[in-house]
Amino acid sequence: MEEQKGGLLLVMAHPDDETFGAGGLVLRHTRAGVPTYLICATYGEAGWSGKPPGAKKEDLPEIRARELEEAAAALALTGVELWDYPDGGVAQSDRKQITERIWEQISRVHPRAVVGWGPDGGYGHPDHIAMGAYTDAAVGAMTEGDRPALYHIAVDRPLAEFYAEAMRLTGTANGLPLQAQDNVDVVIELDADEVMMKLRAMDCHRSQLEDWRIALRDHPRLMQQGYGREPYITVSSRATGLTEKGLLGEFV
Numbered sequence: 098m099e100e101q102k103g104g105l106l107l108v109m110a111h112p113d114d115e116t117f118g119a120g121g122l123v124l125r126h127t128r129a130g131v132p133t134y135l136i137c138a139t140y141g142e143a144g145w146s147g148k149p150p151g152a153k154k155e156d157l158p159e160i161r162a163r164e165l166e167e168a169a170a171a172l173a174l175t176g177v178e179l180w181d182y183p184d185g186g187v188a189q190s191d192r193k194q195i196t197e198r199i200w201e202q203i204s205r206v207h208p209r210a211v212v213g214w215g216p217d218g219g220y221g222h223p224d225h226i227a228m229g230a231y232t233d234a235a236v237g238a239m240t241e242g243d244r245p246a247l248y249h250i251a252v253d254r255p256l257a258e259f260y261a262e263a264m265r266l267t268g269t270a271n272g273l274p275l276q277a278q279d280n281v282d283v284v285i286e287l288d289a290d291e292v293m294m295k296l297r298a299m300d301c302h303r304s305q306l307e308d309w310r311i312a313l314r315d316h317p318r319l320m321q322q323g324y325g326r327e328p329y330i331t332v333s334s335r336a337t338g339l340t341e342k343g344l345l346g347e348f349v
């Protein structure tokens with residue numbers, strides 16, 4: 098990872114978390130010139146859905162690594178650390194080791210803010226929950242003066258309603274047990290251009306694009322409602338809320 102201090106660090110579990118979970122936040126910051134880094138714990142090799150056409154299951158890790166590279170370019174990420182913990186087995190992996198590796202990256206990159214998964218894992222994914230806990234621990238282990246602000250990705254009621262509505266419209270069984278949080282205190286609102294840019298990054302993750310997301314393209318208003326809003330929870334920060342430019346408070 099290239100070292101450029103004072104940026105933003107995302108700690109995620111799977112290739113595509115960075116885009117589907119926080120693509121707008123990343124774009125908002127990279128477009129403002131804030132160096133933004135990503136740690137991704139797994140190659141996402143458990144996410145086989147028969148896509149893209151002609152792909153073979155055993156090639157999925159390689160496919161997803163390439164998709165992540167493309168999405169990282171679309172989001173203008175400064176650096177990506179792709180680790181090879183087992184997809185679906187992060188919680189059973191060496192907790193101490195992963196926490197230390199996150200801590201090391203924080204020590205090298207010196208981000209002003211770290212964004213990770215919260216204890217709900219967005220929709221309860223055990224890898225998300227585990228990575229979120231390791232990230233909290235790594236940030237907590239930094240010495241006071243070096244400790245970055247910490248935010249969690251969250252789902253609030255409007256976002257949960259978007260998913261329910263999107264599934265209903267596209268005739269999809271709702272398989273996402275989203276847990277709407279009431280204590281969301283930071284919401285990034287994307288403009289139409291930013292939503293388009295986020296969609297371009299989403300399109301890079303071809304192996305993971307569910308049919309309902311493709312069907313949703315016919316519903317621009319709903320897309321804006323769902324993809325154009327990203328809720329976060331401030332866990333610890335010295336500068337709460339968003340700046341005038343819509344960046345996290347740390348980036349004035």
Ligand SMILES: [Zn+2]
Binds near residue numbers: 111113114225
């Ligand atoms: Zn994930």
